[in-house]
Amino acid sequence: xxxxxxxxxxxxxxxxxxxxxxxxxxxxxxxxxxxxxxxxxxxxxxxxxxxxxxxxxxxxxxxxxxxxxxxxxxxxxxxxxxxxxxxxxxxxxxxxxxxxxxxxxxxxxxxxxxxxxxxxxxxxxxxxxxxxxxxxxxxxxxxxxxxxxxxxxxxxxxxxxxxxxxxxxxxxxxxxxxxxxxxxxxxxxxxxxxxxxxxxxxxxxxxxxxxxxxxxxxxxxxxxxxxxxxxxxxxxxxxxxxx
Numbered sequence: 001x002x003x004x005x006x007x008x009x010x011x012x013x014x015x016x017x018x019x020x021x022x023x024x025x026x027x028x029x030x031x032x033x034x035x036x037x038x039x040x041x042x043x044x045x046x047x048x049x050x051x052x053x054x055x056x057x058x059x060x061x062x063x064x065x066x067x068x069x070x071x072x073x074x075x076x077x078x079x080x081x082x083x084x085x086x087x088x089x090x091x092x093x094x095x096x097x098x099x100x101x102x103x104x105x106x107x108x109x110x111x112x113x114x115x116x117x118x119x120x121x122x123x124x125x126x127x128x129x130x131x132x133x134x135x136x137x138x139x140x141x142x143x144x145x146x147x148x149x150x151x152x153x154x155x156x157x158x159x160x161x162x163x164x165x166x167x168x169x170x171x172x173x174x175x176x177x178x179x180x181x182x183x184x185x186x187x188x189x190x191x192x193x194x195x196x197x198x199x200x201x202x203x204x205x206x207x208x209x210x211x212x213x214x215x216x217x218x219x220x221x222x223x224x225x226x227x228x229x230x231x232x233x234x235x236x237x238x239x240x241x242x243x
Contacts, residue, residue, distance in 0.1 A: 023225070028056040029069040030102040031228055034082050036073025047178065049073075051196055058193055087113050088127045091120070091232070092213035093206045096127035098198050099221055100229040109226045116224065120217040130233055131198040134159070135177025137170040140190040149189065156183035167192060171199070200233030211236045 031052045039046035043053055049070070056066050085106055087099040103109040117123055139149060141163075149168055150161045157176040162169050172180045174196050181194055206214060214234045221230050 023223070024059055025056075025061050025065060026225065027228055028052070028059060028061055029065060029072075030082060032056060032066060032069035033073040034084060034102055036070045037075075037082075041070050041074040051194070054194055085109060086128075088125060089117050089122050090125040090127060091117075091122040091217050091234075093204070093210035093234075095204055095206065095210075095214055095232055095234040096125075096130050096200070097122070097218070097221070098128060098131055098229075098231040099227060100231075101224075101226040102228055103226040109224075112224065112226075113221070116220055117217075120220065121213070122217055127233075130202065131200055131231060133174050134197060134199045135172045135174050135180065136193075136195055136197050136199070137172075137177070137181055137184065137191055138164070138193040139168045139170055139184060140192050141167045142190070144189065149184075152183060152187050152189070153180060156180045197229070198231040200231070202233065203235035204233050205235040206237070208237050208239055211240050215240065 032049065035046065035049040035052045039048050041049070043050040053066055053070075056069075082102045082104055083106065085101045085103060087101070087110070089097040089099065091097050099113060101109055101113070114124065146161065146163060146168065149170070153161050153170050153172075156179055158170050158172045158180045160171040162171075170180065170184070177194070177196060181191060185191060211234070214232065215236070218230050218232060221227055
């Protein structure tokens, strides 16, 4: 799980800056639009939409922006056609990378992603087998103990609880995620973030030099307008986490 945890932590540190630039809002709006298009405009009946809206709220996306994205997905706000595409890649140090995109031009996005990989000494390759989908919750560690959290989380159906800096990361099967989140909230635990993500089955440790190269690759991919999520199995050195 470390690979996802480390990269997710770094993304959260950057998140507020990205949101101010408007780039993050654009990505979040795309995710809401496609979720509404695929499963309907009611988040109570469309879990994918509920998760997309929750993520938008975590980045303080205005309600009007969220509502417009939902309407767009339900056919009320435009005719732009978006489709989901995924790319698999092998990066510096042999680390694996999964890239999830929403695009209105599959050919353009594929060409740009391929070029980006080549410039960072990476290439397309089959790596999806090394990841599994999980519901991930980051829970504030303030005023609680690990034992308290484990007791409630595991009873509610969570798979695992791990310490992550000043917080905890709770993992569950995707279909159990909502029940675990609800149980934690009812017991007074503060959920800082929630998402359904691809988690590496076996994280791969790298040295600091390779870690910097991997971070440069992940950050550049993340900045592409069509990229929604980037996952890696890299386990970064602690020295890079503190920068």
